[in-house]
Amino acid sequence: MGVDHARPPNVQRLRRRTAAAAEPPAVHHKIFPPVSTSPPPLALIFGPFDPSGSSNLPADAVTCAQLGGHALGVLTAIHVQDTASIEAIQPVAPELIDDQARCLLEDMAVGAMKAGPLYTVESVSTIAQIVADYSTVPFVLHLGSLPDEEMLAADHDAEDLVGSLFELLLPQADVVIADHNLITLWANHGFLSAHGGGSPAEIVLEYQAKWALITGAPLRPGQRSYQLLGADKQTRQWPWAPPPERVMGTEGLLGCVVALELARGLDVPQAVEEAIHHTATLAGRSFQPGMGHRLINRSIS
DSSP states (O other): OOOOOOOOHHHHHHHHHHHHHHSOOOOHHHHSOOOOSSOOOEEEEEEEEOTTSSSHHHHHHHHHHHTTOEEEEEEEEEEEEOSSOEEEEEEOOHHHHHHHHHHHHHHSOOOEEEEOOOOOHHHHHHHHHHHHHTTTSOEEEEOOOOOOGGGSOTTOOHHHHHHHIIIIIGGGOSEEEEEHHHHHHHHHTTTTTTOOOSOHHHHHHHTTOSEEEEEEEEEETTEEEEEEEETTOOEEEEEEOOOSTTEEOHHHHHHHHHHHHHHTTOOHHHHHHHHHHHHHHHHTOEEOOSSSOEEEOOOOO
8 A cells, every 4th residue: 555645734734834933024014114005195396416315306205205205306406515515516407407397297197396496597487487387286485595606607696596586486386485584684685675574474475475484483582483474364383493403404304395295185284284293303313424414314214
């Protein structure tokens, strides 16, 4: 009689369970959070390439991914920089900005756009035309400090650039984000000669922006705030604290998250509140990769 080599079913099940237990556990879920089955909101970012990863592109793309969104990028300039400073800026030709933006906008359902910083009048004009052609897409404009004069294009000065930003982009912006002291400085230097006075938020609204989000606005002696002011005089305020010492890119981060939350479908006050919360959380996580400023730690841990 031949020998039956088949194992009893219960032994086979036991061996399968033993083999399964011996396999190393899957670790992917410990590295990446659960992936949503619904499409992520799409935010189109116009900005320079920052090779240090401190702000703008690609940092905004990482921020969007961390918060459940997807960033599309249009380069407006290339920086030569490290964590200490920007050494040179090479603007991208406006034709390339236009071609790349329209290529993306014609292909995908972009939920919001964010721009800034911008360094030439031509790039401002190009983006203004794109925003006008896609006027139903929420647009966030981040106004930041200008680079040193020698880094700007030879045929443009700071006043020309600021004037183009206020005249061409502010009237189309759903939200303008700027520091209180920066708007005050530009007004005192005569860059905003058309304004009739008032607070920085009121100056921004004079140029027909729908909402102004001012950081570092004086609230009372020793206290400052985020001030959100709408065209219909709706006002919201949240406590503001200076960014942690030597941490780069907090205002750019704020603009990126506002755009992402608008792409998600929130209204402006809700989007700003969410962005302030996320910015405070991320700004509290920084690291020192080089000899210059600290950078926001956008990594997933």
